[in-house]
Amino acid sequence: MRLITKGSVLGALAALGLSATAALAGEPLPWQMGLQPAATNVMQDLVTMHDGLLILITLISLFVLALLLYVVVRFNEKSNPVPSKTTHNTLIEVLWTVIPILILVAIAVPSFQLLYFADRSANPEMTLKAIGHQWYWSYEYPDHDNLTFDSRIIRDEDLKPGQKRLLETDNRVVLPVDTDIRILTTSTDVIHAFAIPAAAIKLDANPGKINETWVRFNRPGVYYGQCSELCGVNHGFMPIAIEVVAKAAFPTWVARAKREFASNTGTTNTRVARLAE
Ligand SMILES: [Cu+2]
DSSP: OTTSOOOOHHHHHHHHHSOHHHHTOBSOOTTOOSOOOOSBHHHHHHHHHHHHHHHHHHHHHHHHHHHHHHHHHHSSTTTOSSOOOOOOOHHHHHHHHHHHHHHHHHHHHHHHHHHHHHHOOSSOSEEEEEEEETTEEEEEETTTTTEEEEEOBOOGGGOOTTOOTTTOBSSOEEEESSOOEEEEEEESSSOEEEEEGGGTEEEEEOBTOOEEEEEOBSSOEEEEEEOOSOOSTTGGGOEEEEEEEOTTHHHHHHHHHHHHHHTOOSOSSOHHHHTTO
């Protein structure tokens, strides 16, 4: 990542139009142009990589455009009536092969570094398992007595003021801040995809298979995502809402959630799933 400039062009552009609080939101915003503000180091590195590549491809595109304009002006029929018969130039052919190779290698090094950094955590402190269903998510906390619950969309007519349409769920996933968390995904029916843009996570949830990634949130907040694999008629209605809390507040939530979900009678918001029946 060190090869790429740390300056965040798009981040700066986005900051011009947004207030400080909105700029930290873990959700899509109206007229948003860039990526969501980073909530993890992986996402921060990914934004840096993205912005650096944007500068690089802009320079390359401008260079090619300048060459084209030069050829159009200098070698058109009027200004160059007798064309040269040259067909080969060894030096220039070597240059236009070797320079792009060097550029690609320069991109590949930080790219692979980031890919392996994002892949898995060597020593996760806890595990969250996200299971896709048509069409909702359920979550398991295997390190917390297998705490298990379903998380379903809040339908439009049930939205309370301040709740995000199509993004809010009845039971948010709660996770502690500054903690290496292993995330496992799987599915009970078709392929879903667990995606949290602010944390740079987009991982398929396949039936009969477990995929792994990890996350370490840098700051508390609520981070929204959606299923990102076309999984059926209600694909657009199985959001993910993650509430990141202080480390000290997490055990309190675990204790409360254990009581609450132990007494869950299954009468919660299940109409979305019933559409399929
Ligand atoms: Cu899905």
